[in-house]
Amino acid sequence: MNAPNASGWKPAMGDGSGEAAPTSSGDAALMLEEKLIFELAGCDTTGVDFDEQPGEIDPALGRFARKQRAQLPGLSEPETVRHYTRLSRQNYAIDLGPFPLGSCTMKHNPRLNEKVARMPGFADVHPLQPVDTVRGAFEVMNELAHWLIELTGMHGVAMSPKAGAHGELCGILCIRAALEAQGDAREVILVPESAHGTNPATAAFAGYKVEAIPATKEGRVDLAKLKERLGPDVAGVMITNPNTCGLFERDMKAISDAVHAAGGYVYCDGANFNAIVGKVRPGDLGVDAMHINLHKTFSTPHGGGGPGSGPVVLSEALSPYGPLPFTARMEDGTVHLVEEESLKEFDHAKSFGRMAAFHGQMGMFTRALTYILSHGADGLRQVAEDCVLNANYVLRRLEDTLDAPYGASGPCMHEALFSDDGLAEGFSTLDIAKGLIDEGFHPMTVYFPLVVHGAMLVEPTETESKDGLDRLIESIRHVAQRAKDGDEALHGAPYYAPRRRLDETQAARKPVLAWQGEPGVPRIPTPSEVGDR
Numbered sequence: 001m002n003a004p005n006a007s008g009w010k011p012a013m014g015d016g017s018g019e020a021a022p023t024s025s026g027d028a029a030l031m032l033e034e035k036l037i038f039e040l041a042g043c044d045t046t047g048v049d050f051d052e053q054p055g056e057i058d059p060a061l062g063r064f065a066r067k068q069r070a071q072l073p074g075l076s077e078p079e080t081v082r083h084y085t086r087l088s089r090q091n092y093a094i095d096l097g098p099f100p101l102g103s104c105t106m107k108h109n110p111r112l113n114e115k116v117a118r119m120p121g122f123a124d125v126h127p128l129q130p131v132d133t134v135r136g137a138f139e140v141m142n143e144l145a146h147w148l149i150e151l152t153g154m155h156g157v158a159m160s161p162k163a164g165a166h167g168e169l170c171g172i173l174c175i176r177a178a179l180e181a182q183g184d185a186r187e188v189i190l191v192p193e194s195a196h197g198t199n200p201a202t203a204a205f206a207g208y209k210v211e212a213i214p215a216t217k218e219g220r221v222d223l224a225k226l227k228e229r230l231g232p233d234v235a236g237v238m239i240t241n242p243n244t245c246g247l248f249e250r251d252m253k254a255i256s257d258a259v260h261a262a263g264g265y266v267y268c269d270g271a272n273f274n275a276i277v278g279k280v281r282p283g284d285l286g287v288d289a290m291h292i293n294l295h296k297t298f299s300t301p302h303g304g305g306g307p308g309s310g311p312v313v314l315s316e317a318l319s320p321y322g323p324l325p326f327t328a329r330m331e332d333g334t335v336h337l338v339e340e341e342s343l344k345e346f347d348h349a350k351s352f353g354r355m356a357a358f359h360g361q362m363g364m365f366t367r368a369l370t371y372i373l374s375h376g377a378d379g380l381r382q383v384a385e386d387c388v389l390n391a392n393y394v395l396r397r398l399e400d401t402l403d404a405p406y407g408a409s410g411p412c413m414h415e416a417l418f419s420d421d422g423l424a425e426g427f428s429t430l431d432i433a434k435g436l437i438d439e440g441f442h443p444m445t446v447y448f449p450l451v452v453h454g455a456m457l458v459e460p461t462e463t464e465s466k467d468g469l470d471r472l473i474e475s476i477r478h479v480a481q482r483a484k485d486g487d488e489a490l491h492g493a494p495y496y497a498p499r500r501r502l503d504e505t506q507a508a509r510k511p512v513l514a515w516q517g518e519p520g521v522p523r524i525p526t527p528s529e530v531g532d533r
């Protein structure tokens with residue numbers, strides 16, 4: 001790796017400020033400057049030969065008939081392949097190096113998962129196929145459902161939610177349906193300060209008022225404050241365990257008991273199940289609903305490589321309210337897809353409805369079940385042990401360089417949390433994140449959780465080796481030291497990436513998602529042309 005050292009720092013890219021001469025193409029060695037596909041090709045060209053189109057328009061199209069040509073760029077097949085391959089090379093991937101994003105559990109997706117998911121019987125099924133032709137797919141869904149229930153000690157599971165946040169909505173809708181069935185219109189959901197942003201967003205989306213529960217000095221939910229706030233208006237709590245400070249909520253059972261005694265339900269954000277799988281069953285802690293991110297704990301790909309999948313395990317109290325459809329084994333041994341509220345065999349009249357048109361993410365189910373069966377009970381327990389070991393290694397090797405606000409709270413779980421305390425005046429967490437890009441690493445999660453100033457959350461996962469972790473740790477130490485020493489050059493990082501510092505706020509608030517220019521003509525729209533969108 002050509003990591004620059006602090007003393008001899010020289011930007012080497014073709015921006016004219018370093019030793020390297022700018023190139024005529026804008027490309028730097030094999031890192032190519034790639035235009036948008038609309039800039040590469042006009043609409044008058046095409047990569048394929050079409051027959052002459054008939055003049056008259058098919059009357060069946062009615063008012064949907066196109067009045068002008070589709071403005072689509074036309075490239076040949078090799079040009080198209082190169083365009084997308086070049087773009088893919090500007091991306092970072094778990095197959096290139098570690099992805100220490102805290103809270104995201106970016107772990108290696110074993111190739112065995114891919115091999116099984118690509119078997120035609122799984123890869124080529126269509127949701128509208130006749131039921132008799134997809135019995136094997138139902139078996140996979142039912143068996144995965146079985147193991148998710150077994151691993152969590154819960155009663156039922158809704159398989160159709162498409163991601164963690166979608167699963168949260170599913171769980172909260174179950175809670176609402178259960179309360180409405182009791183004629184109990186409660187209005188408030190309590191969410192700890194350190195919660196993932198999706199938790200309050202979900203509760204608000206489902207129509208609840210959200211109130212924050214403070215954290216203790218050691219980074220856990222304040223049980224006494226929670227108990228004080230419980231009452232007849234509280235529908236439930238949403239608690240992440242292990243929490244987003246990387247700590248196990250030791251009072252979870254006491255929290256559940258108190259919430260239940262007050263007539264509410266307990267939603268657990270199970271995104272961090274990786275740290276406790278095979279060790280702790282959330283059902284034993286009194287949880288009523290919990291989503292599982294198959295794309296985190298059970299290694300199916302996520303981020304740009306998704307789609308994800310967020311099954312929700314449910315307690316006995318909430319299971320009757322879960323969404324349709326679901327799979328169930330019939331007396332004759334076959335697996336049936338229950339799609340209606342009232343079948344003779346399965347009365348599911350209390351179901352709140354559906355989360356999605358179909359049954360969930362088949363490819364993710366296949367990968368997750370492959371992962372579970374190939375690891376076995378002992379292997380899954382070792383996942384939890386190794387990811388916690390790795391995170392503690394990171395925590396203890398970095399706490400002399402970076403401030404670890406909860407380092408004294410004991411061992412962490414699956415992720416190590418640091419703050420920006422101790423950096424030189426004018427230097428921030430952002431500088432460390434950008435510096436890490438030049439070091440060849442994807443940055444850790446930054447500025448989350450909000451309870452810690454300038455947070456840096458590192459989740460190594462169990463799939464990194466000690467050597468790999470040592471390289472990451474050395475780079476973080478190096479960049480953190482530069483930020484502590486006040487090395488001005490760090491403000492310019494990243495120097496080696498295709499783009500330097502972007503206006504990330506603008507990009508998030510005013511994304512330009514549609515091509516604004518003339519096909520075939522390079523043109524970047526000005527902000528005023530783009531306007532508020």
Ligand SMILES: *Cc1c(COP(=O)(O)O)cnc(C)c1O
Pocket residue numbers: 103104163164165166196198240244269271272293308310
């Ligand atoms: C990832 C995550 C979520 C959201 O899951 P998605 O699958 O991204 O929707 C919710 N809570 C926590 C703690 C997470 O880490």
